[in-house]
Amino acid sequence: MAEPNQTKTTQISLSTKIKRLAFDNSVPILFIIICLLGVYFSQLPAVFIVNQLLTRITRNSFLVLALVIPVIAGLGLNFGIVIGAMAGQFAILIVTHYKVAGFNGFMLSLLLSTPIAILFGILTAMLLNRTKGQEMITSMIAGFFANGVYQFILLFLVGTLIPMKNPDMILSRGIGIRNTIDLATKTGIKYALDDVLKYPFFEVLVVAAIVGIIALSINYFLKKKKGSGEVDNFKFVTLFILMALVMGTSIWVLNSNTLLKTVKLPIVTVLFITVIWVFNELIMKTKLGQDFRTIGHDMEIAKISGINVDKTRTIAMIISTVLAAWGQIIFLQNIGTLSTYGAHVQIATFSIASILLGGASVTKATSGQAIIGLILFHTLFIVSPKAGNNLFGDAQIGEFFRAFISYGVIGVALGLHAWNKRVQAMRKHLDTDAP
């Protein structure tokens, strides 16, 4: 007869731990290396890269963070954020039409987009609840379909069924919205959020690092004192060193004479992003968040234990769609012009590529991964045309690089994850006494 099973107290050595960490994060690590190579070959000045990066991160974070909850709730990567973005654009069009400019206009468009996005979220969720198991492709196709409806409304209904007279926004034939709408500072919501408050980036970074270190230490010692839960020394040390590094670099930059120290950070936009980040974290600590996790892991078990799966999935979709609508408004106030029929088309692809680069997968995602992925993706995006040019002597090749990156990344990341999963399954398999 078989020996009784003993609980193995697994003491993993540091080297295996690092190896595991490297393997489990193979996607971000691979792309960090590619990014560094790209930065090196592009020979772009640091100030340019940092400046661009900051703009793009503050512009896009919201959209990427909108992806986190659906992944946790088992809905996969929500290509349907395109639909949320449309809700945001509807709101912007209304606000611009009535010439509510600046911060007021911005807040009003957030407010207006919310009910539209909630409605869209419910509709998408109704569809996804009928197509369990194929949420990703369904949400993608739903996005394409919604795009058709969106075009129909804005190109043909505006000016006919929807009375609207505004020569700045309507095509000269009197029907349909123009291709591009100017959101200029005076009459629109351009920089409505970004320009409220700006501080030098590296000063903010020093402060943030100090706050981070203090918070981390307090948290660590409180946990240790209470003795409850797993105290992860390794994680603590890694984070501590990282933050110290950030602080050191920032202080060095501030004391140096480079242009870098002039780089500025839009504080209010960052606050907005932080609030959503915190929201994502906090909601996971509630009953609702626990339900998200449960249905994400196993819908059947959730159902048997009495969780209303469909309703919970609907809530997850609503949250994601509303965040996407707000994200698109933040995105457009930074861009400054609304490309009526194009602004939303690519955002799902780009956001999903970003979050995948950060190490998220179809079944696992965190807000941290969203931000890390965003940094990596946009670094690649910034440096690749120039790097391609420098390496192959043709600017066109750099453009190919961009296309390759945004789509290729999704393929590579999904492939690596599949491989990763198989290795993990094999690891597990080898532990059992099966053949």
Place this chain on the structure above:
Amino acid sequence: MAEDYVLQMKNIDKEYYGNKVLKGVSLSVRKGEIHGLIGENGAGKSTLMNILFGMPVIHSTGGFSGEIYLNGDKVDLKSPYEAMKMGIGMVHQEFMLIPDFTITENIKLNRETTQDNLISKVFRSDRLKTLNTGSMAADAKKALNRVGLTIDEWVTVAGLPVGHMQFIEIAREIDKTGLRLLVFDEPTAVLTESEADNLLSAMKRLAESGISILFITHRLSEVIQIADNITVLRDGELVADRKSAETNVAELAELMVGRKVDLKGKEKQSREYQESEVILDIKNLQVDMPGEKVTGVDLKIYKGEIFGIGGLAGQGKVGIANGLMGLYPSKGEVIFKGEKLELNNTKSSLERGLAFVSEDRRGVGLLLDSSIELNIVFTTMQTKGKFLKRFGFFSQLDDAGIREYAAKIIQDLDIRCTHSQQLTRQLSGGNQQKVCVARALALDPETILVSEPTRGIDVGAKKLVLDLLIKLNKELGMTIIMTSSELVELRSICNRIAIIFKGKVAGILKASNSDQEFGLMMAGEYQKIEEDGEGRLNE
């Protein structure tokens, strides 16, 4: 008197599509009692439990008739969630645990303790309340202590030994307030012996604390060891209610298996064969089929015999044929017709002349939306290149040849259909099974593996399928290896029957062996009772 009972089920009848699976079954469990419920697969235990838990499968198939009383009150349970609220808990055979969650999270699944926060107060929503991790951990700890498991409650479940998972399931059930009745569905099936002992003593402790336990199992000695009363089901009927003090393993085994089936005469039907030529020699075969793991099977099968493989569900009998066909990862040595058989290679198994009729008729066995004739020739076409017309590099179906062959075999096997192009989906279960057999025959095999040939088909069709197998064996001299959950079937046509228990051969019996011997062997009790019998059986 009635108040003494925590649960009474009276005269339960249940039909699935005109097929009576429960006939007037009654079951009563007293407070603080451990009540054993035993029976073979298909005896109706699961259906009875599905009714008790108000599972959707019962209500979507027309409900049931009969009455259920909890603590003397008549109840009408419509969903598992309702049953849970009434204080009925279940420890499932396949664990209802989420591997990536911690033990605490699993124990408190959807019963998390929460506390108000600012936002939940504003919205007056329970779902926005913050989880109270402290009190959840405390509850989990308490429940774990009650079942006697010393393990930290913040460990994730993934990677824990199965024994621990079982205890976590129990801890989850007893953490529910107002738990009155706990159902254990074959809890020891996946456990090692020492784990099983731990579990049994934990069950005793629970019963002493006032929780009634309904213990479903195949392990007869365990049920005698701890149960107070035992109910035996067979073929959807209540065959016996015994006090465990007044019965013994042998009697239970006989009650569980025994059938009023006339075995005489049938034995003669099977063909004579010589025990000289070994056609299939299996040495230490291991198959990693989920739920039907084979852990090391040695078998010698003689040319021209009908060999049966029996045993209870989940013990690995189905895994053997699937392993031989390379459908699941396997290891070991198999000699077929004097040459080594390449494992994990379905094509090579087919080419060597092994044909397979799968137990999963509608899944693996048939292309449901293709015609009968295509189904029949499909495998042959793929592996032997028959029924094809070749044009250089291209090949095309030989329609005329296929139709001719199909027409012949449809007549031979008496497949009832409108024409050979009819879709197999439209056929009845028995005729679908015949198409499966026809496809295996198209390969012109010497040896045919048949798994669960009569599952889900009606009595008349069962007889036809079995007769067909006998005919193939007698007239064509085919070696048949039949896997079946139905012992009666095996005993009616097989020369020898191997009983699989825990992925290994528990012993090989003849059809003429007694009910008792079969029952004991299937329950894994045979060796324990006849210590010296082991050597003899494996000869």
